[in-house]
Amino acid sequence: MNKTGKAIGLALALSTAFAGMAMAQPTEIRIGVALEPPTLDPTAGAAEAIDIVVYQNVFEGLTRIDETGSVQPGLAESWTISEDGLTYTFKLHDGVTFHDGSAFDAEDVKFTFDRILAADTTNAHPEFYKPITAVTVIDPLTVEFTLDQKIGRFLFDLGRGDAVIVAPESADNNATQPIGTGPFAFTQWDKGSRVILDAYGPYWGEPAHLTKATYVFISDPATMTNALLASDIDGTNNFATDALAVFEGNPQFKVLVGTTEGETILSTNNKKPPFDNLKVRQAMAHALDRQAIIEGTTNGYGTPIGAPFAPHNPYYVDLTATYPHDVAAAKALLAEAGLPDGFSATLKLPPVAYARTSGQIIASQFAEVGIKLELINVEWAQWLEDVYTNKDFDLTIVSHVEPFDIGNYANPDYYFGYDNPEFQALIDKLNGTTDEAARKELAIEAQTILAKDAVNGYLFELAQTGVWNAKLEGMWQNSPIEGLVLRDIHWVE
Amino acid sequence: MILFAFRRFLGFAVTLLLAAIVIFWLLDLLPGDPAQFILGINATPDSVARLRAQMGLDAPAHQRFIDWVLGMLRGDFGTSYTQRAPVAELIWGRLGVTLPLSIFAMVISMAVGLPLGILAARRRGKALDTVIMVTAQTGVAIPNFWFGMLLTLLFAVTLRWLPPGGFTPWDEDSGAAFRGLILPSLALALPQASILARVMRTALVDVTGQDYIRTARAKGLTMGEAVWRHGVRNALLPVLTILGLQFAYLVAGTIIVENVFYLPGLGRLIFTAISERDLVLVRGATVILIVAVTATMLLTDIAYALVDPRLRERSAP
Numbered sequence: 001m002n003k004t005g006k007a008i009g010l011a012l013a014l015s016t017a018f019a020g021m022a023m024a025q026p027t028e029i030r031i032g033v034a035l036e037p038p039t040l041d042p043t044a045g046a047a048e049a050i051d052i053v054v055y056q057n058v059f060e061g062l063t064r065i066d067e068t069g070s071v072q073p074g075l076a077e078s079w080t081i082s083e084d085g086l087t088y089t090f091k092l093h094d095g096v097t098f099h100d101g102s103a104f105d106a107e108d109v110k111f112t113f114d115r116i117l118a119a120d121t122t123n124a125h126p127e128f129y130k131p132i133t134a135v136t137v138i139d140p141l142t143v144e145f146t147l148d149q150k151i152g153r154f155l156f157d158l159g160r161g162d163a164v165i166v167a168p169e170s171a172d173n174n175a176t177q178p179i180g181t182g183p184f185a186f187t188q189w190d191k192g193s194r195v196i197l198d199a200y201g202p203y204w205g206e207p208a209h210l211t212k213a214t215y216v217f218i219s220d221p222a223t224m225t226n227a228l229l230a231s232d233i234d235g236t237n238n239f240a241t242d243a244l245a246v247f248e249g250n251p252q253f254k255v256l257v258g259t260t261e262g263e264t265i266l267s268t269n270n271k272k273p274p275f276d277n278l279k280v281r282q283a284m285a286h287a288l289d290r291q292a293i294i295e296g297t298t299n300g301y302g303t304p305i306g307a308p309f310a311p312h313n314p315y316y317v318d319l320t321a322t323y324p325h326d327v328a329a330a331k332a333l334l335a336e337a338g339l340p341d342g343f344s345a346t347l348k349l350p351p352v353a354y355a356r357t358s359g360q361i362i363a364s365q366f367a368e369v370g371i372k373l374e375l376i377n378v379e380w381a382q383w384l385e386d387v388y389t390n391k392d393f394d395l396t397i398v399s400h401v402e403p404f405d406i407g408n409y410a411n412p413d414y415y416f417g418y419d420n421p422e423f424q425a426l427i428d429k430l431n432g433t434t435d436e437a438a439r440k441e442l443a444i445e446a447q448t449i450l451a452k453d454a455v456n457g458y459l460f461e462l463a464q465t466g467v468w469n470a471k472l473e474g475m476w477q478n479s480p481i482e483g484l485v486l487r488d489i490h491w492v493e
Numbered sequence: 494m495i496l497f498a499f500r501r502f503l504g505f506a507v508t509l510l511l512a513a514i515v516i517f518w519l520l521d522l523l524p525g526d527p528a529q530f531i532l533g534i535n536a537t538p539d540s541v542a543r544l545r546a547q548m549g550l551d552a553p554a555h556q557r558f559i560d561w562v563l564g565m566l567r568g569d570f571g572t573s574y575t576q577r578a579p580v581a582e583l584i585w586g587r588l589g590v591t592l593p594l595s596i597f598a599m600v601i602s603m604a605v606g607l608p609l610g611i612l613a614a615r616r617r618g619k620a621l622d623t624v625i626m627v628t629a630q631t632g633v634a635i636p637n638f639w640f641g642m643l644l645t646l647l648f649a650v651t652l653r654w655l656p657p658g659g660f661t662p663w664d665e666d667s668g669a670a671f672r673g674l675i676l677p678s679l680a681l682a683l684p685q686a687s688i689l690a691r692v693m694r695t696a697l698v699d700v701t702g703q704d705y706i707r708t709a710r711a712k713g714l715t716m717g718e719a720v721w722r723h724g725v726r727n728a729l730l731p732v733l734t735i736l737g738l739q740f741a742y743l744v745a746g747t748i749i750v751e752n753v754f755y756l757p758g759l760g761r762l763i764f765t766a767i768s769e770r771d772l773v774l775v776r777g778a779t780v781i782l783i784v785a786v787t788a789t790m791l792l793t794d795i796a797y798a799l800v801d802p803r804l805r806e807r808s809a810p
């Protein structure tokens with residue numbers, strides 16, 4: 001390069017630098033979300049929409065779950081676990097304040113968990129915290145939990161939205177005036193329209209990049225598309241896969257495709273004939289063509305699964321090859337089960353697009369092996385009552401979105417009706433193990449048993465499909481826990 | 494006249510009571526447990542039972558119905574299951590959007606529909622008449638959500654003149670609030686304007702053949718003057734009836750338009766409440782809408798009877 005070239009290059013570099021300095025980076029964000037939260041208190045409701053707004057933004061727990069699903073320190077900077085795994089001692093961060101200015105200390109932790117464990121609790125998942133027998137304040141920055149049994153995922157459970165730390169002075173008003181310790185403080189909620197959060201100045205940790213975040217509630221996908229195109233919102237964390245094509249070719253946007261905790265399964269009533277016969281369930285597993293279901297239902301965005309576990313989870317193992325798509329094998333197994341002509345069954349479908357569409361595809365795949373399915377569309381409330389509560393069903397399709405919910409299979413009263421003492425013992429052992437390597441091994445063994453037993457038809461993991469302004473970075477691609485964490489989101493030029 | 498008004502009012506009260514019974518019964522018949530629905534698939538039976546008790550779902554149906562009606566008479570519409578806030582307060586908060594939206598839509602539809610109807614009637618059989626009537630026919634046929642989408646694409650996405658949706662509260666920035674309502678009220682007004690234009694034209698064409706127009710012409714008025722002074726006033730009577738009826742259509746229209754433009758109005762509140770099985774909220778909001786619609790009709794009836802004494806006599810036994 002000659003001198004002139006260098007000079008021009010330098011001038012260019014300088015001008016770009018100045019231009020960058022002159023044009024201040026935007027520090028505000030407007031995010032479109034499909035559902036408005038009913039309240040803003042994550043400890044009193046199960047709705048995912050609550051966690052989308054406040055989890056890790058307004059409220060924090062002792063631990064927090066990161067983008068990979070791993071447990072990180074939260075309000076507790078460190079902890080020790082006793083030899084027998086029954087006592088957890090947490091060292092709390094110093095200098096933490098709630099958004100109303102009051103100080104956070106061990107008493108708030110005790111208050112939070114006493115509230116969850118109270119007889120009249122309004123928490124949606126008190127069962128996660130049932131093994132806690134006592135929460136003891138050692139000093140203002142040290143708190144001790146005593147359990148009556150070992151639970152391997154205790155630290156994960158402490159990082160859920162259900163266990164965020166609240167203060168006795170403000171807890172009762174958190175539904176409409178949430179006060180937590182997070183990097184963002186609640187400012188305003190225009191019901192039906194938006195929630196505004198502002199960065200909390202005295203935040204104890206690394207301050208957020210953004211100064212303001214507005215959650216705008218837009219339920220209709222076509223409307224959401226227009227709002228994105230018109231720059232009325234800067235992004236959304238999970239968008240209808242049908243409309244993604246609009247944004248994929250557009251350089252103003254980026255589409256982030258990741259996985260969620262939603263395992264979509266063909267739930268099978270294991271107690272009811274002929275599904276109590278392993279050969280029948282294996283035949284159904286062979287009859288399923290996952291790739292065709294994924295293409296038809298999610299436009300190809302789902303990830304095939306062979307067991308009820310999320311692919312981003314560190315314990316995940318790919319078991320999709322356990323029963324490959326094989327019509328001949330399915331027919332042979334049906335004949336062995338004494339049903340050479342197949343059989344008829346009902347498939348109850350809740351009102352979500354993934355269920356209704358997968359249902360039609362599965363019905364045609366099953367027809368090829370002689371299983372005739374009658375499709376019955378039901379509303380959610382009816383699904384919960386008929387299928388989930390009364391177990392009055394043959395087959396259904398639903399996404400199980402709770403993180404680490406493999407334990408459901410150890411409950412013979414759960415709506416699958418799967419009753420396997422060997423598996424139950426294994427989950428007990430998993431719950432009692434805190435050593436990571438041993439836990440992983442046990443989790444893999446558990447997945448393998450479920451895959452081999454073909455308890456349910458394992459279809460695919462729902463994708464998280466975010467659409468964002470191309471100049472935004474720091475959004476979570478995967479969704480290992482319900483929430484839309486603002487912590488790392490920032491604008492770049 | 495007083496007897497007439499009293500009879501009408503009695504009919505109004507009976508309608509309301511019947512409506513309340515039907516609403517309560519229908520929503521109670523729906524399958525599914527609201528408590529289970531609110532807590533979701535992973536809730537424990539204990540949590541569901543606790544919430545059921547909190548929500549008062551354990552009481553027998555007739556008890557809940559009586560409590561509900563008595564509460565409403567006192568102005569207490571109950572507490573929303575999902576939002577844990579008084580229903581009356583929730584509804585009141587949404588009127589700041591839906592009321593101006595409906596009024597704007599009504600004004601626009603009259604400002605556009607009536608003159609076009611008059612123009613078409615005056616140019617009956619000419620090219621302009623055909624153009625206006627074909628346009629109006631199209632306007633009736635176009636669903637307002639689709640028209641709303643087109644408006645957004647043109648004015649918000651392409652031209653960037655107006656926001657694609659959303660609402661800024663009046664007290665925060667009234668200019669922005671007003672701008673946010675322009676496109677939705679246009680989308681709402683189009684089908685109404687089309688209907689009004691057609692009704693106005695037909696009514697005017699009818700009256701131009703009447704004796705009093707001939708009399709007016711005989712007195713030396715031009716056709717235009719006669720139509721304007723006597724025809725339009727008389728033709729407005731059927732238009733008034735249609736306007737009263739349109740109020741009910743407006744309510745249904747706002748549900749769709751408020752969803753397309755993500756406006757925090759009453760229509761959207763009801764829509765969300767239905768999808769979340771918030772029965773208390775759906776019931777309360779529906780009753781208020783029925784009161785509004787039947788009261789509008791009652792007032793239209795009474796106003797109509799005041800203007801046209803023949804109606805009073807006709808409805809007397």
